[in-house]
Amino acid sequence: MLPKDYDFRESEERLQKFWEHEGVFKFNPESEMPIFAIDTPPPTVSGKMHLGHAFSYSQQDFVVRFKRMSGFEMFYPFGTDDNGLATIRLVEKMTGKKEKFMSRKEFIALVLETLKQIRPSYVRDWKRIGMSCDWSIYYTTIDDHCRRISQKSFIDLFKSGRVYRKRTPFMWCPECRTSIAQVELKDEQKESHFVYMKFDTSIGEQITIATTRPELLPACVMVHVHPNDERYKKFIGAKAKIPFFNREVDIMANADVDPAFGSGAVYHCTFGDMDDVEWLERYKIPAIEIMGKDGRLNELAGKYAGLKSNEARNAIIDDLKAENRIEKIEKITHVVNTHERCATPIEILMTEQWFIRYMDLKGDFLKAGSEMNWFPAFMRSRYDNWIKGLKWDWNVSRQRSFGVPVPVWFCEKCGNIMLPEETDLPVDPTIDKPKHACKCGSRSFHGDPDVLDTWATSSLTPQIAASLYPQAYGRLYPMSLRPQAHDIITFWLFNTVVKSRMHNNVNPWNDIMISGWALDPSGKKMSKSKGNVVEPQALMDKYGADALRFWAAGSKLGEDLAYMEKDFVTGSKFVTKLWNASKFALMHLQGYEPVKPEKFSETDKWLLTKISDIIKVSTESFENYEYSRAKAEIDNFFWHTFCDYYLEMAKDRLYNPKDYEEWEINSAKFTLYYTLLAVLKIIAPITPHITEEIYQHHFKRTEKHKSIHVSEWPKYDSSLVNKKSEEAGDIATDVIAAVRKFKSANAMPMNAPLRYVTVDSVAVKPLLRDIEKTMKIESVRVGSVKEKTIETERFKLALEIMK
């Protein structure tokens, strides 16, 4: 017997502990079952889990739980990604210590120590949504294990000739004195001046160039005009003279130029923006580096040396005016790339950077993308488009202190590059020393102070997680599945493919499932700055984890879903209904030992056929990562077919067994047992707590598995399918519906007695008694109906009420 009420507040936490203590989700590397390995996204430990996390991690857990019940040994780790800016900010805030005043080694130690303290409370949120990870499989991308693998990856790629060092333009924040990545950029609308400058040319005529960055004039290396621009055709191939600098540059035809914008002539400086960088590559011209890391112009800027951008701008405008070289100045508002942290417009500088060469592998990456199974399929085009649009190799070095150090020393004497031995990893080359002298004999080195791009490490998560089980590595990698949200397809997903192809020449996974985002009730993205963040913790306090998951299962994979509190209400109602229906069923199944009977009643055949279809459809849906379809099917079946009709139709047999023959009772009990268990199992991946609670109370005794989540997924049993009975049952339920409608229309209670009902459908003959008992009709008979009371497509029906 189930207790009267279900209390998720008590039950969910207890069951989560039960799963952990019983090792229900423990990975067994010796298992003989096929392994299904998941490349779980490692979240950044920062504050609390947000609703978007709860949404997408729930969705991956649906699939994981289904696979586990389908007979796979699950490898489902839970790491965290902690080698980036977010971690620096969190740790600084928590400890009051500053990264820039500490050595790298000290700060990493501080991070690891801090993580150790806050990890349990952070991970608690993820446990609370019912994720079925093996929580003992853990890594953080800044720990020794990850630094070792990340550095080894760098070294291996260096040895295979994929890593190279190059002086190259890079985005730089003159305020923070740090290089910045594209993701750290923020667009800002800024007021600026569009300056139309007149340059002398070798054909005698002046050419007018429009720019917002006149201060870069000393670094002008070329002038571009559109090849079809009639105004400028005559200039193509001529030289333009740079005012004040007595230097000539080529005037080139370039189809990138928009003739309608500005004056239609562009001067190409090194560097005003990333287009300039691209053109530099294309035309193979040397850069003129006039900008220093302090944001001031250097000696190459001549008399403007020492000035900051805006100071130099004004000075140059004044000088141009003095020479009458200004045609006009327009005020414009344009978008400027700024550093998100300090809002300073970025500068582009030449710096030494490490790259991974991969432009030659674009075709291989596209092929890899086509070989993996994408769910949903259309997400692949985002991956493809990204690769097709790639313009540069992967810059993997960052000029920061915190992170995984670039494992390289430079010989002070000959400049030779020295790498550490694999057995010495991880190293910090700014502290550790090479074990051997350089080939030139020198023992004097300096370590590379840079760190690796965070993606250079997180792109190795399959190898990182799999290598925690060296004995099973070959069965874990490549992995079965990468689940993640769609926003980082071009970063995390793509880079992981890159590493896997380069190192192992394999795809990192077979399947990819891409989930959408949780949006606020108006359909907008949630963000702290907008103040529309909804906390899953509060929702779980109110409705429970199963309700949250039920909500998360309501959206198709890959689709964003607006959060609505009412959907959580729906989820908690479902949980209650499942409890109550189970309570009723199990009350009648006390002590019942399931035995498949020889003979079934027509009503039972009808239900068994229905549930068989649901088993089939939901299995296929889960296989295709369409958990929302499976959920909708089982939800609808459970609520309507099972509760509203079947349970009502079976009640008389269950309450008054003495009025029936033994086989009729056995048929009912088996059907009830079989169907309820199938319902519980099919919905178990979505609502794992309530289903486990019911299973533990009743089914564990007869089914023997220690948890419903390691029990077998229901199998389609064709011997339980009878299409003719299904048809008959459908008509019978329609008859019941018609009678219910009649009673409702006449304001009668559903248990109001009726004298007789006549139906003109022979098919319902075997179900007459169930109809009678369900609708409290003295007699239901089959016969021709002359004066019809009710008519439907399938039958006519006459009835008489009790006087």
Added chain:
RNA sequence: GGGCUGGUGGUCUAGUGGCAUGACGUCGCCUUCACACGGCGAAGAUCAAGGGUUCAAUUCCCUUCCGGCCCACCA
């Protein structure tokens, strides 16, 4: 601007070449022995707009409008 994606009753969602799901909300009836966090019933959608293919389109194609995400955002 480019790519992807969506636009279905008041709200949110499913779905399909042939009477359009379900939930929430609304209204009416019913306290029936699992459940009033329930049951029964009702009202409510020209399936964004226009055009095309077809015997037939909400479903396929084209155009337009609107939303979301990613990318490029202009010297």
